[in-house]
Amino acid sequence: MNVFDFDNTIxxxxxxxxxxxxxxxxxxxxxxxxxxxxxxxxxxxKGDVGIPEIIExxxxxxxxxxxxxxxxxxxxxxxxxxxxxxxKPLYEELRSDDDLIITASPDFNIEEVCRRLGIKRWLxxxxxxxxxxxxxxxxxxxxxxxxxxxxGSAEIENFYTDSPxxxxxxxxxxxxxxIVKKNEITQIK
Numbered sequence: 221m222n223v224f225d226f227d228n229t230i231x232x233x234x235x236x237x238x239x240x241x242x243x244x245x246x247x248x249x250x251x252x253x254x255x256x257x258x259x260x261x262x263x264x265x266k267g268d269v270g271i272p273e274i275i276e277x278x279x280x281x282x283x284x285x286x287x288x289x290x291x292x293x294x295x296x297x298x299x300x301x302x303x304x305x306x307x308k309p310l311y312e313e314l315r316s317d318d319d320l321i322i323t324a325s326p327d328f329n330i331e332e333v334c335r336r337l338g339i340k341r342w343l344x345x346x347x348x349x350x351x352x353x354x355x356x357x358x359x360x361x362x363x364x365x366x367x368x369x370x371x372g373s374a375e376i377e378n379f380y381t382d383s384p385x386x387x388x389x390x391x392x393x394x395x396x397x398x399i400v401k402k403n404e405i406t407q408i409k
Contacts, residue, residue, distance in 0.1 A: 221318045221319070221320055221371075221374060221375065221376060221377055222314065222316055222318065222319045222320070222376075222377060222378045222379075222380070223319075223320045223321075223322055223367075223376045223378070223379045223380070223390065223394065224311075224314075224319060224320070224321050224322070224379075224380045224381075225321075225322060225323060225380065225381040225382060225383065225387055225390075226321050226322075226323035226325055226330065227323060227324075227325060227382070228382035228383070228400070229308075229380050229381055229382045229400045230307060230308055230310070230311040230321075230380075230400075231306055231307060231308070231333075232306040232307075232308055232402075233306055234261060235303070235306075235325050235329065235330075235333075236324070236325050236326065236329075237257070237261055238299075238303060238306075239299060239326075239329060240253075240257055242295075242299055242302075243289050243290070243295075246289075247288075247289055250285075250289070253281065256278075256281070260278055264324075264359075264386070265383065265386075266385070267383075267385035267386055270360075271357060271359060271360065271361070271362060274357055274359070275357060279354045279357065282354060283352050283353055283354060286347065286352040287351075287352040290328070290349075290352075292328045292347075292349040295328075295329075296328055296329050296331070296332035296333075297332060299329060299332075300329075300332050300333050300336060304333070304336060307333070307337065308400075308403060309403070310400070310403055310405065311337070314380070315337075315338075317340075318341075319339050319341070320339075320341040320342065320343065320371075321334060321339055321341070321342040321343070321344075322342070322343045322344075322358070322363050322366070322367065322390070323342070323343070323344055323345075323358065324344075324345050324357065324358050324359045325344055325345065326344060326345050326346070326347050327342075327344040327345065327346050327347060328347060328349065330342050330344045331344075343358060343363065343366040343367060343370060344358055345357050345358045345359075346358075359386065360386055360387075360388075360389065361389055363387070363389065363390055364389045364390065364393070367390070367393075375395065376390065376393050376394040376395065377394070377395050377396065378394065378395070378396045378397075378398065379391060379393070379394035379396070379397045379398070380397075380398045380400055380405070381397070381398075381399065381400065382399065382400050382401065384397075384399060384408065391408070391409060394409065395409075396409055397409035
């Protein structure tokens, strides 16, 4: 099976950050969170924030406003109508029927893009659309936990990521691993 991280791997950018700006355009009061959001993303990309801090510091901030902001049914469709152009052409060259997307991005948004791309399997952060509660944060070692719960000891033939720091456990599990920077792919394992 081929396993892909999503953001900055097959998507040109951070889809969750793009979602924040998408919502900020609709709900200008969200600008009060911009500094916190940008600092959190920078720390995440450097590997400087762990799951406990995310759960204690950032999850409550998101949960507080998610039901006031997100239309779980329609927003992903509108978002992807505008953002499909950010799917990198390299994905079409690598695509196979057994692909799996494994990402920290939220389920309600990733499900829509996967349907559009014909991808049948994804592991994401999970949000309860009724309560707004974040049920699972799919980063770092949680990606391994989610993978093993869903696929047991299935073999990862090829793993693609932009972040060897954040995805080291998946790189270790894979037979072959690749770093994606913009539209260049470099084999590292």
